[in-house]
Amino acid sequence: MxxxxxxxxxxxxxxxxxxxxxxxxxxxxxxxxxxxxxxxxxxxxxxxxxxxxxxxxxIARTFQTIRLFPEMTVVENVLVGMHTKTKEGWLGAALRTATFNAEEKRAAERAIELLGFFGENLLPRQHDLARNLSYANQRRLEIVRAMATGxxxxxxxxxxxxxxxxxxxxxxxxxxxxxxxxxxxxxxxxxxxxxxxxxxxxxxxxxxxxxxxxxxxxxxxxxxxxxxxxxxxxxxxxxxxxxxx
Ligand SMILES: Nc1ncnc2c1ncn2[C@@H]1O[C@H](COP(=O)(O)OP(=O)(O)OP(=O)(O)O)[C@@H](O)[C@H]1O
Ligand SMILES: [Mg+2]
The missing domain is CATH 3.40.50.300 (P-loop containing nucleotide triphosphate hydrolases)
Known part of the structure; x- marks a missing residue:
């Protein structure tokens, strides 16, 4: 191959x-x-x-058998995808440094922007649990999560x-x-x-x-x-x- x-x-x-x-x-x-x-x-x-x-x-991927975090919200699933992009590590998170908070805010804004890629399919459902999405929306969310990695x-x-x-x-x-x-x-x-x-x-x-x-x-x-x-x-x-x- x-x-x-x-x-x-x-x-x-x-x-x-x-x-x-x-x-x-x-x-x-x-x-x-x-x-x-x-x-x-x-x-x-x-x-x-x-x-x-x-x-x-x-290189990011989606899965044939959907692998979202079902008990996390739509936007949280996207934030997981962005995890590789954020610079401030666990120490920053623990201390909630200004850098960490600013980064978290930026990441949340970017996640919303990315959800907009699928128009009104995901945006209105950003705070729903992933497991409650329709099958099509779960597939879309997997794509957004992959996109979110950059x-x-x-x-x-x-x-x-x-x-x-x-x-x-x-x-x-x-x-x-x-x-x-x-x-x-x-x-x-x-x-x-x-x-x-x-x-x-x-x-x-x-x-x-x-x-x-x-x-x-x-x-x-x-x-x-x-x-x-x-x-x-x-x-x-x-x-x-x-x-x-
Ligand atoms: N690590 C492995 N070692 C040996 N065989 C494997 C391994 N992983 C998958 N296979 C086998 O290789 C074949 C190809 O599997 P694969 O899942 O890649 O097919 P696919 O083309 O994606 O099929 P589908 O269209 O059904 O999704 C299958 O028979 C599978 O059981
Ligand atoms: Mg296959």
Whole structure:
């Protein structure tokens, strides 16, 4: 497996269930330590760094299975994401120094600003507990928390999972806005309409290996990709099948 993502692009990773997409994200984000290979962020190797160090270096993620702090409020979840950015340590917190208080105020303002990325979806719910949010809003909050780290690269693992068609189409526009704000997005998604609409580049995985890459049209007509999705012998059928897969 190898891929290169240029700054400010959306690179999508597709592949059947169990093909290794999430595992790939786990390797990039430091949850797994790859047995071989490198993960370069502007030339610096991330392999061997702790997940929090990788976030600080500029790669943040969301999870396929939502991992918010359910008993914390929406805004508190965002503040957790910003934790790597605040300079004053535990001593400052304990003594509640002026620097600490000023920093905390700035962080809270910034958190509200970030929640505004999703318009009126999250702002009115900033003091709700995360567990009381709708599924779509929980997914949005995970994205905001990743944005809050200030990371240039965002790894989104099936952000549209569980969203209805309206929410999904809003999400597509939101991800494009992330790119317009200069973020680089690696996107795992099963919804092929999402992949087809917003990807700059698509990588297809099967059994942990890259089997195709290119534009969505190039990838979806690739015989190996059709075979991976439909099984051997089915590759002769229309390439449109991947869109419906
Ligand atoms: N550390 C590991 N060691 C060995 N096998 C693993 C490890 N982690 C995951 N796997 C296996 O690797 C395969 C790929 O899993 P992964 O979760 O990356 O797939 P995926 O492409 O994200 O699938 P899905 O679309 O269902 O989310 C699965 O069969 C999984 O059980
Ligand atoms: Mg997965």
């Amino acid at each position: 190898d891929l290169e993502a240029s700054a400010g692009t959306i690179v999508s990773i597709i592949g059947p269930n169990g093909s290794g997409k999430t595992t790939f994200f786990n390797c990039i984000s430091g949850l797994y330590r790859p047995t071989a290979g490198r993960v370069l962020l502007e030339g610096a190797d991330m392999v061997g760094l702790r997940p929090d160090q990788i976030v600080a270096a500029g 990371a240039a690269v965002l790894l989104l693992d099936e952000p549209a999972a569980g969203m209805n068609p309206k929410e999904t189409s809003e999400l597509m526009a939101d991800i494009v806005r992330l790119k317009e704000l200069g973020r680089t997005v690696l996107l795992i998604e099963h919804d092929m309409v999402v992949i087809a609409t917003i990807s700059d580049h698509v990588i297809a995985l099967d059994h942990g290996c890259k089997i195709a890459e290119g534009s969505f049209d190039e990838v979806r007509h690739n015989p190996q990709v059709l075979e991976a999705y439909l099984g051997r012998g089915a590759a002769g059928t229309a390439g449109d099948s991947v869109v419906r897969a």
